Amino acid sequence: MKKLETMFDLTGRVAVITGGTGLLGQQHAEAIASAGGIPVLADICLEGVDPHSREWKERFGDLACAIKADITQPDSVKALLADVLARYSRVDILINNAANNPKMEKTSDVEFSRLENFPLSQWEADLSVGLTGAFLCSQIIGSEMARRRRGVIVNVASDLAVIAPDQRLYRKPGLPADQQPVKPVTYSVVKTGLIGLTRYLATYWADSGIRVNAISPGGVYNNQPEDFIQRLTNLIPLGRMANANEYQAAILYLCSDASSYMTGTNLVVDGGRSCW
Numbered sequence: 253m254k255k256l257e258t259m260f261d262l263t264g265r266v267a268v269i270t271g272g273t274g275l276l277g278q279q280h281a282e283a284i285a286s287a288g289g290i291p292v293l294a295d296i297c298l299e300g301v302d303p304h305s306r307e308w309k310e311r312f313g314d315l316a317c318a319i320k321a322d323i324t325q326p327d328s329v330k331a332l333l334a335d336v337l338a339r340y341s342r343v344d345i346l347i348n349n350a351a352n353n354p355k356m357e358k359t360s361d362v363e364f365s366r367l368e369n370f371p372l373s374q375w376e377a378d379l380s381v382g383l384t385g386a387f388l389c390s391q392i393i394g395s396e397m398a399r400r401r402r403g404v405i406v407n408v409a410s411d412l413a414v415i416a417p418d419q420r421l422y423r424k425p426g427l428p429a430d431q432q433p434v435k436p437v438t439y440s441v442v443k444t445g446l447i448g449l450t451r452y453l454a455t456y457w458a459d460s461g462i463r464v465n466a467i468s469p470g471g472v473y474n475n476q477p478e479d480f481i482q483r484l485t486n487l488i489p490l491g492r493m494a495n496a497n498e499y500q501a502a503i504l505y506l507c508s509d510a511s512s513y514m515t516g517t518n519l520v521v522d523g524g525r526s527c528w
């Protein structure tokens with residue numbers, strides 16, 4: 253009898269993870285490595301990254317690598333693909349994970365996060381990484397996988413692809429209404445747009461052996477202020493935010509043959525927040 257766990261096996265498969273050196277990118281990379289895959293951590297920032305260190309090899313495996321890439325630039329994404337193919341002669345998985353993530357609870361540029369004042373330059377910068385970057389990586393790396401007639405794309409969206417931000421979460425006592433911080437409009441637009449991109453690519457490449465799905469994670473503990481955590485927790489049926497490693501199993505599921513009959517959908521992993 254075939255063991256079910258073999259369906260999660262990624263032995264030898266190469267996975268490009270954009271935003272790979274960030275908080276969740278590293279978790280995705282560990283998940284790939286734990287199933288025998290080879291993670292490529294592609295990021296505009298490789299600060300503090302040492303692929304020769306013992307810690308790196310323990311977390312991501314001997315064959316893993318980090319490649320500097322700016323996913324907003326087509327030439328940079330083409331160079332990333334060329335580098336991956338030169339190193340491994342294959343690419344099997346693309347995780348579109350990079351984003352400009354506003355740290356709302358820490359921001360000091362409060363007035364600029366509000367819709368009325370939101371700078372066009374910020375709108376363009378956020379869409380450029382979150383949406384254009386995912387489009388370019390899909391176009392360039394996804395096309396290579398389609399040419400080989402095998403591959404998986406996972407778009408990292410958010411619970412805010414499914415629900416609107418609850419701006420009460422970000423309120424600061426004592427500030428007038430027009431100066432209250434808010435989750436920027438771009439976050440909702442980028443994340444919702446990724447769901448559209450997911451459906452488009454899933455149907456476009458359905459007969460080319462490429463499956464495309466999204467994952468919508470909820471908020472992760474990351475040293476947020478206690479009052480913010482309390483307010484957010486009150487909106488989550490499971491009564492807590494997520495630990496950073498709690499999306500690994502879902503990522504592995506979407507990247508592996510375990511999800512072989514799944515494409516064009518959005519896997520919501522949010523502690524139940526969006527059903528309340």
Ligand SMILES: NC(=O)c1ccc[n+]([C@@H]2O[C@H](COP(=O)([O-])OP(=O)(O)OC[C@H]3O[C@@H](n4cnc5c(N)ncnc54)[C@H](O)[C@@H]3O)[C@@H](O)[C@H]2O)c1
Nearest residue numbers: 271274275276295296322323349350351410469470471472
């Ligand atoms: N952390 C959360 O609570 C949470 C919740 C839901 C969804 N998400 C989503 O998960 C993904 C990862 O989030 P995170 O918390 O790890 O964020 P993070 O800020 O730690 O990581 C994002 C990474 O993207 C990289 N990046 C930015 N611009 C880039 C570019 N032009 N080219 C290449 N790389 C670029 C950054 O250098 C960074 O390493 C994001 O899409 C985010 O929106 C996060």
